[in-house]
Amino acid sequence: MYEHLLSEDALKLRDEVRDLVAWVPRQMILDMDAEKIRFPREFLAEAGKRNLLGVRYPKAWGGRGLDWVSTCMVMEEVGVLGYIFACTFGVGAELVCDAILRHGSDDQKTRYVKPLLAGELFAAEGLTEPRGGSDFFGTTTTARRDGDDFVLDGQKRFIVGAEGADYFLVYARTNPDAEPHKGITAFLVDRGPGVEVHYLYGLMGSRGGGTGRVVFKNCRVPKENVLGEIDGGVRVFETMMIPERLGTAAMTIGPARAALEVAGGYTTRRRAFGKTINAFQGVSFQVAEASMLLDAASSLVYTTARAVDAGETPSRTRRYISETKKFVTEACQKVVHNAMQVMGGIGYTNVYPIERIHRDLRLASIWTGTNEVMSMIIAHEWYTEYAKARAAKAPWRDYEADAAEADADGEKIYE
Numbered sequence: 045m046y047e048h049l050l051s052e053d054a055l056k057l058r059d060e061v062r063d064l065v066a067w068v069p070r071q072m073i074l075d076m077d078a079e080k081i082r083f084p085r086e087f088l089a090e091a092g093k094r095n096l097l098g099v100r101y102p103k104a105w106g107g108r109g110l111d112w113v114s115t116c117m118v119m120e121e122v123g124v125l126g127y128i129f130a131c132t133f134g135v136g137a138e139l140v141c142d143a144i145l146r147h148g149s150d151d152q153k154t155r156y157v158k159p160l161l162a163g164e165l166f167a168a169e170g171l172t173e174p175r176g177g178s179d180f181f182g183t184t185t186t187a188r189r190d191g192d193d194f195v196l197d198g199q200k201r202f203i204v205g206a207e208g209a210d211y212f213l214v215y216a217r218t219n220p221d222a223e224p225h226k227g228i229t230a231f232l233v234d235r236g237p238g239v240e241v242h243y244l245y246g247l248m249g250s251r252g253g254g255t256g257r258v259v260f261k262n263c264r265v266p267k268e269n270v271l272g273e274i275d276g277g278v279r280v281f282e283t284m285m286i287p288e289r290l291g292t293a294a295m296t297i298g299p300a301r302a303a304l305e306v307a308g309g310y311t312t313r314r315r316a317f318g319k320t321i322n323a324f325q326g327v328s329f330q331v332a333e334a335s336m337l338l339d340a341a342s343s344l345v346y347t348t349a350r351a352v353d354a355g356e357t358p359s360r361t362r363r364y365i366s367e368t369k370k371f372v373t374e375a376c377q378k379v380v381h382n383a384m385q386v387m388g389g390i391g392y393t394n395v396y397p398i399e400r401i402h403r404d405l406r407l408a409s410i411w412t413g414t415n416e417v418m419s420m421i422i423a424h425e426w427y428t429e430y431a432k433a434r435a436a437k438a439p440w441r442d443y444e445a446d447a448a449e450a451d452a453d454g455e456k457i458y459e
């Protein structure tokens with residue numbers, strides 16, 4: 045669907061990613077789902093060795109100097125292994141490193157980005173707290189200044205990659221008296237004294253990615269590890285929403301595509317009433333709907349990626365990204381639903397991977413901002429743009445008047 049948007053270099057890169065995907069042993073996927081492997085260290089190290097982490101970053105910091113379109117392609121291809129592979133791939137390389145490269149010092153880039161992209165160091169992002177994830181500004185983790193250090197106390201939960209992380213990007217309240225968006229700071233916190241990780245979730249799916257709770261108790265962080273400005277965490281948070289949500293959308297396509305291909309193989313071989321079942325419209329129309337949704341999802345991901353690459357305005361970017369995250373995650377969940385449905389009972393068993401993909405992808409509409417939060421942002425940005433367009437006297441034509449009774453007396457009542 046998106047091949048025409050990829051450069052020659054990006055197409056070659058796709059072959060490289062597919063080679064990495066082919067390298068992963070089947071047992072690794074099964075062991076992660078069974079939580080015999082709690083964190084895919086070996087996979088991330090191999091991806092780093094092959095220079096596939098963070099391809100859009102400058103070569104000087106370990107990337108390949110490519111763009112968001114290429115990044116989305118990489119995330120999609122990694123996703124066919126299973127959602128959690130792409131989640132762990134994305135959290136360190138695509139989220140945390142993005143924040144450091146945008147807001148960090150050269151020293152931070154050298155210490156934290158270069159080794160992570162080489163697959164030698166691992167990172168996680170701690171935003172959600174037991175108290176809530178949607179309400180970021182309600183953060184209760186605190187960071188108290190003490191000489192040249194900050195002292196962190198608090199908890200973050202549902203943190204992908206916590207189990208294997210060498211460092212964490214964490215938001216904490218540094219100024220309790222300021223308005224919420226003026227009193228939060230982003231920190232790079234090394235795993236060490238004062239940091240406890242509890243791997244404790246009975247997750248429905250997306251297992252084996254080291255998801256855990258991270259507890260900070262009297263945890264000393266030197267001021268050199270403040271990311272961006274003190275009390276300026278909101279600026280880090282805002283830029284991170286691009287990789288969080290666009291990355292989430294792109295990686296969701298991979299497993300859905302895999303599920304549909306498995307269903308394609310089954311429905312062209314399985315027979316009922318003397319025919320292969322794809323001869324029945326009840327089956328093939330569900331496949332048609334899934335194919336359409338996948339293509340629509342890809343179109344949105346790669347068009348939005350182009351918009352980000354082209355430097356679209358922050359407001360439009362927020363709307364496009366939120367629309368993409370919401371639409372793609374819901375469309376892909378429907379794709380997997382259809383894939384299971386056309387396989388009948390066997391699709392519901394672990395003889396085929398669709399039941400795992402179904403469990404894994406349920407996460408997509410919940411994490412990196414729920415889809416309800418996406419709707420809030422979309423509505424806000426749409427109305428803001430609408431008001432601006434009205435003020436600028438656009439559109440050029442008054443569509444509302446193009447109705448026979450447009451001037452009817454007493455009909456246009458608003459209160």
Ligand SMILES: Cc1cc2nc3c(=O)[nH]c(=O)nc-3n(C[C@H](O)[C@H](O)[C@H](O)COP(=O)(O)OP(=O)(O)OC[C@H]3O[C@@H](n4cnc5c(N)ncnc54)[C@H](O)[C@@H]3O)c2cc1C
Binds near residue numbers: 171205250
């Ligand atoms: C497997 C997994 C991995 C995760 N990985 C990470 C990670 O690596 N790092 C990280 O920081 N977080 C992570 N999360 C957390 C995830 O991002 C949050 O769970 C999510 O943002 C929702 O927060 P919450 O669970 O606290 O729900 P709440 O914020 O309590 O929301 C509960 C419900 O209320 C709705 N709601 C809340 N406010 C509003 C509103 N204003 N309008 C309409 N509806 C509203 C929500 O949409 C939701 O349906 C992960 C979660 C899971 C399950």
